[in-house]
Amino acid sequence: MEQKSTNIILFSGDYDKAMAAYIIANGAAAYDHKVTIFHTFWGLNALRKDEKVLTKKGFLEKMFGKMMPRGADQMGLSKMHFAGMGPKMIKNVIKKHNAMELPQLIEMAKEQEIELVACQMTMDLLGLKEEEIMDGVQYAGVAAYLAEAENGNVNLFI
Numbered sequence: 041m042e043q044k045s046t047n048i049i050l051f052s053g054d055y056d057k058a059m060a061a062y063i064i065a066n067g068a069a070a071y072d073h074k075v076t077i078f079h080t081f082w083g084l085n086a087l088r089k090d091e092k093v094l095t096k097k098g099f100l101e102k103m104f105g106k107m108m109p110r111g112a113d114q115m116g117l118s119k120m121h122f123a124g125m126g127p128k129m130i131k132n133v134i135k136k137h138n139a140m141e142l143p144q145l146i147e148m149a150k151e152q153e154i155e156l157v158a159c160q161m162t163m164d165l166l167g168l169k170e171e172e173i174m175d176g177v178q179y180a181g182v183a184a185y186l187a188e189a190e191n192g193n194v195n196l197f198i
Contacts, residue, residue: 045074046194049185053082053109054118055127055142061198062145068194069152077149078185080159083198084168086112086146087158093172101167108166112142150176157184 046068050061061077069075079087090111097105109115117126134141140148149156160179163169170179189195 043072043074044193045076045188045191046196047185047189047192048075048077048196048198050077050079050083050086050198051081052118052198053085053115055112055115056117056119056130057198058083058086058112058115059142059145061196062142062149064196065154066145066148066152069149069154073193074155075149075152076155076157076185076188078157078159078180078188080162081166082108084158084162084166084173085109085115086142087156087173087177088112088168089172089174090114093169095169095171097167097169104166105168105172112146115142146174159185 046065048061048065050058052058061083065075065077085108088108088111090113092110115127116124117130120126122129131141146156156177157180158168158173158177160181163173163179
């Protein structure tokens with residue numbers, strides 16, 4: 041029997057939506073699906089390194105870099121952000137229930153050999169450089185995603 045596949049486009053830069061994407065991805069991998077998460081636009085923030093990386097950029101690229109959160113743990117919530125208090129509250133609830141936070145879910149995804157893909161075109165548009173992205177990430181365009189999704193059993197847009 042052919043291995044089933046799950047493909048997720050992570051477009052959102054919201055902490056809770058990224059968490060949902062990674063929970064689904066890790067669950068699918070646990071059920072022996074081949075899983076790919078294609079990060080595009082604001083979803084790329086989940087793959088950014090936490091620390092600042094010095095790169096040569098133009099003015100607009102620098103502005104995008106300053107406005108976007110650096111790393112999964114800095115992403116805001118889709119609802120009830122409350123000037124940064126919402127993410128702190130949800131992280132407390134996560135800890136209280138012994139659930140995994142987003143950075144841990146991303147590490148688990150890597151351990152389960154989930155393919156983490158960064159959209160090259162969006163990286164170019166936003167001025168993100170490969171040095172700013174965590175290790176273990178592949179770079180591809182929409183054609184690569186479509187090739188994966190064409191035969192996919194589950195295709196999600198988050």
